Amino acid sequence: MEKRKGIIAGFDIGGAHLKVTRAQDGRIVEAVTIATPLWQGLDKLASALDETAPIYAGADLNAFTMTGELSDIFPSRDAGVAALLGQISTHFPADKKLVYAGPSGFVGVERAAQLTADVASANWHATALLVAKLAGDALFVDMGSTTTDIIAIKNGAVANDGYTDAGRLLTGELVYTGFTRTFLFGVASSAPVHGRLTPLMNEYFASIADAHRILGVLDEDDDRHPPADGKEKTVDGSIARLARMVGRDATDLTPPEWGEVARWFSEQQLRKVHDAAALVAGTLSRDVPIVGAGSGRWQIRRLAERMERSYVDFADIIPADDTVRGQASSAAPASAVALLAGYPS
Structure with missing residues (x-):
């Protein structure tokens, strides 16, 4: 056209x-x-x-x-x-x-x-419609800073089940987790520290951006809001914030050990998205790819590997x-x- x-x-x-x-x-x-x-x-x-x-x-x-x-x-x-x-x-x-x-x-x-x-909140529908025009059948996943949209594209059309935010929360098409702004206690209630599952402080001490910064997968251009403590956006700063979530100081663990804690939180986020994607993809054939958009495309690539589907950016x-x-x-x-x-x- x-x-x-x-x-x-x-x-x-x-x-x-x-x-x-x-x-x-x-x-x-x-x-x-x-x-x-x-x-x-x-x-x-x-x-x-x-x-x-x-x-x-x-x-x-x-x-x-x-x-x-x-x-x-x-x-x-x-x-x-x-x-x-x-x-x-x-x-x-x-x-x-x-x-x-x-x-x-x-x-x-x-x-x-x-x-x-x-x-x-129709922005997800616009992006899914464009994907339908450009890619045909797909499992479309857009992870932004705050939320993740998961939409089935079938026969070149948007095949959504819900439409409103409330409806899509029920269907798995909207997961309220994103690559930077999500609070850590929004993806897990505890984390393994030195072999012990430690309950989290239920405070906004750190965000998922801190975990992704520690892991080295965060594009700083995608993290445009101040961190929880208003201090520096550095790996050391993120480790200090992460440490507070489990009642510790940054010096209590080595940087590689804090990296494993950060990896835990990113993994917990991915599991939430995977659970929802499994529901939404239920009517799609196995050869349908995942099309990923948004600042969280690193996470969506991992999702594609886990679901054994090809990935298209x-x-x-x-x-x-x-x-x-x-x-x-x-x-x-x-x-x-x-x-x-x-x-x-």
């Missing part, structure tokens, strides 16, 4: 990050993710839109999806959608913006306000300049709406 030519900017407005991409003649040529802690106020989004303005400058069309309506700054999801649509209306020309509404496709802002159930199948493929995959929903909006309706 021939794509509409021109410049299309894609936006994924999340509760913790704003992701923006620029598609030119059907290819992603720029992509950026910046920290946007919406829970601190809508002014954070306004500032983020100003900061990313060079990415969408001169765009013929701006395409939006969102999950930020879940932020606790809003009293309800409907109110959150309305507030974010208000921000979109304020910052962008009326004739140059569309909002992704899942099964209803791209709609104008006024129509989006009437379809809040379709608009709310979202970054490798989307039309994009080679220099931005990684960033475009980390910002997968923004890439998706930018590219999908370029298909003739």
Whole structure:
């Protein structure tokens, strides 16, 4: 299918990050993710839109999806959608913006306000739909900073069971764990230390980003929020934070021993995702690959090995300049709406 030519900017407005991409003649040529802690106020989004303005400058069309309506700054999801649509209306020309509404496709802002159930947290659907167009049958897994989406793609179509966050939590299609922002006590209640299973301190002393930093698999560009103690983002800093989770100091174990503790937490996260993926993949044939997107692609590759399925990186199948493929995959929903909006309706 021939794509509409021109410049299309894609936006994924999340509760913790704003992701923006620029598609030119059907290819992603720029992509950026910046920290946007919406829970601190809508002014954070306004500032983020100003900061990313060079990415969408001169765009013929701006395409939006969102999950930020879940932020606790809003009293309800409907109110959150309305507030974010208000921000979109304020910052962008009326004739140059569309909002992704899942099964209803791209709609104008006024129509989006009437379809809040379709608009709310629909970013996973946009990315899955693009994968369906590009890869055919697949088990699509997108692990971002906070959550993991697991979607079956069958016969070139999105074969989701649930749609809302609540529905997808029940089906395994949404796992509330991500590659950087997840609290360690969100993936395990204890950890082996010197051969003893040690209960965790039920405090936000460390995040999964610390575990992945210690393991050497974290791209620092993907960890855009302050650590739990507000101190340095170094291996030593992460070890100190990890040690507090089990009531110890960093000097109580050697760095390799702390590496094994970090590996435990990453493994526990992977098990949660694996359990859900086994459910979602139940109707897919064994030769269907896993397509992985998001900042947690390292974890998704491990999932593919565990499930004995081939792995395909979202970054490798989307039309994009080679220099931005990684960033475009980390910002997968923004890439998706930018590219999908370029298909003739």
